[in-house]
Amino acid sequence: MTLSNLVPANAEMIGRAAELIRKGLLVAMPTETVYGLAANAYDDRAVARIYTAKGRPSFNPLISHVSGKDMAMELVEFNAWAHRLADSFWPGPLTMILPKAKDCPLSQLALAGLNTPSVRCPDHPIALALIEACGVPLVAPSANLSNTVSPTTPAAVFESLGDKVDLILSAGKTEVGVESTIVDLSGEYVTVLRPGAITVEMLEDVLETKVYYKNPATDNSPTAPGQLKRHYATQTPLRLNAVDVKKGEALLAFGRITFMASEEYGAAKDMPEGTVLNLSLIGDLEEAASNLFSYLNALDKVKAMSIAVMPIPNTGVGVAINDRLTRAAAPKEQ
Ligand code: TXA
Ligand code: MG
Numbered sequence: 001m002t003l004s005n006l007v008p009a010n011a012e013m014i015g016r017a018a019e020l021i022r023k024g025l026l027v028a029m030p031t032e033t034v035y036g037l038a039a040n041a042y043d044d045r046a047v048a049r050i051y052t053a054k055g056r057p058s059f060n061p062l063i064s065h066v067s068g069k070d071m072a073m074e075l076v077e078f079n080a081w082a083h084r085l086a087d088s089f090w091p092g093p094l095t096m097i098l099p100k101a102k103d104c105p106l107s108q109l110a111l112a113g114l115n116t117p118s119v120r121c122p123d124h125p126i127a128l129a130l131i132e133a134c135g136v137p138l139v140a141p142s143a144n145l146s147n148t149v150s151p152t153t154p155a156a157v158f159e160s161l162g163d164k165v166d167l168i169l170s171a172g173k174t175e176v177g178v179e180s181t182i183v184d185l186s187g188e189y190v191t192v193l194r195p196g197a198i199t200v201e202m203l204e205d206v207l208e209t210k211v212y213y214k215n216p217a218t219d220n221s222p223t224a225p226g227q228l229k230r231h232y233a234t235q236t237p238l239r240l241n242a243v244d245v246k247k248g249e250a251l252l253a254f255g256r257i258t259f260m261a262s263e264e265y266g267a268a269k270d271m272p273e274g275t276v277l278n279l280s281l282i283g284d285l286e287e288a289a290s291n292l293f294s295y296l297n298a299l300d301k302v303k304a305m306s307i308a309v310m311p312i313p314n315t316g317v318g319v320a321i322n323d324r325l326t327r328a329a330a331p332k333e334q
Helices: 011-022 044-054 069-073 080-089 125-134 154-164 200-207 285-300 318-329
Strands: 006-008 027-029 036-040 063-065 094-097 118-120 167-170 181-184 190-194 211-213 249-253 276-278 306-309
Touching: 006 011, 011 027, 011 036, 011 125, 011 167, 027 125, 027 154, 036 044, 036 125, 044 154, 069 080, 080 094, 080 200, 154 167, 154 285, 190 200, 200 211, 249 285, 276 285, 285 306, 285 318
Parallel strands: 006 167, 027 167, 063 118, 094 181, 190 211, 249 276, 249 306
Antiparallel strands: 027 036, 094 118, 181 190
C-alpha cells in the first residue's frame, strides 16, 4: 500500500481531483465539519462506488454539496424557510431536506428512493473550490467505513478507507469536528434529524417558528434512513456520564479531572499517559466537538476494557456531542 493518494490540497491537486471526479472516481475532501468522500452527484456509477467503498447500505441517502443557493435550487424546491436558513447559515454546517426540484438531475441511487434530497453548502475553501472546478454538485458522506467514527484528519481518512479512495485532499484537522446539523424542511413542521453546530435555538431565532428535535436514541417511531440508534461506534464500549474510572478503563475527560477517582491509580490524573484524553480542559464545548472523533479513535487504540466518558453539558453543540456519544454507546442490534 502506498501513501501516494494522500496529497496536499493545493490548486494543482484540486485540478487533479476535479479530473478524477469527472471520470467517476472518488476524492476525499476537507469540509468544516468532517472529511467527506466526494463523487459527482449526477453519476450513478460514481455514487455506487461510494456505497461500495464505505460498505454502506444503499438505502441510506447522500447529502449533495453545492457551491451556493443557485446550485441547490437546481436540485430542490426552496421554500421560505430554506431561503432564510441558507441566507443566514450558508456556507456552513447546515444540511436542508427539501422536496425534489422538477427535472432534478441527481443520481437516483444517491436519493435512495426518496423524493426529498438533502443539500448543503460547506464552509471550506477547498470543498468550495472543488465543487466549482467540477461544475456539478458533489455527494459526500463522511469519508470513513460505514458505522465507524467520522474522520476529522486526513490520516483518519487514510486509516479507514486506504486506497479505496482515489485521492485524499489533505488540509489538516477540520474545524467543527461533528457533522452538519440536518434539518427537514419538507413537511409541515421544521424538524432537526441530526444535531450539529447550528443548534435548534439558532434555527428558531432565524425562522421565528418552533423547531422540533427528533432524537433517534430516545424516539421509538420509525427513523429516517441512516438515523440508526447505533452509529459512530468505536470497537471499545463506551460508559457514558462516568464520575469515576473503573479498573482497566481509559478516560475521555471534559473539563478538570483533579478530583476524579480511578480504581487502579487512585486519581484519574495519575493514569498512564495515552489512556486519558481531555476534550477540553477549560470546558469549552466547541473545542470538545472538534476533538471528539479523533480522541475517540485514539482511545479506541488503547484497547481498554471500556472508555469512561465524563458528562458533557447538553447545551449548544453539546447536544450534538451527546447525540454522537449516545449512539456510539448503544448496544449492537442484531
Ligand atoms: O457534515 C456533514 O454533513 C458531512 C460532511 C462530509 O459534509 N457529511 C455527512 O454525510 O455526515 P453522511 O452521509 O455521513 O451522513 C448524512 C446522514 C446520513 O445519516 C443519511 O442517512 C442522512 O444524513 N440523510 C442524507 N440525506 C438525507 C435525506 N434526503 N433524508 C433523510 N436523511 C438523509
Ligand atoms: Mg457518516
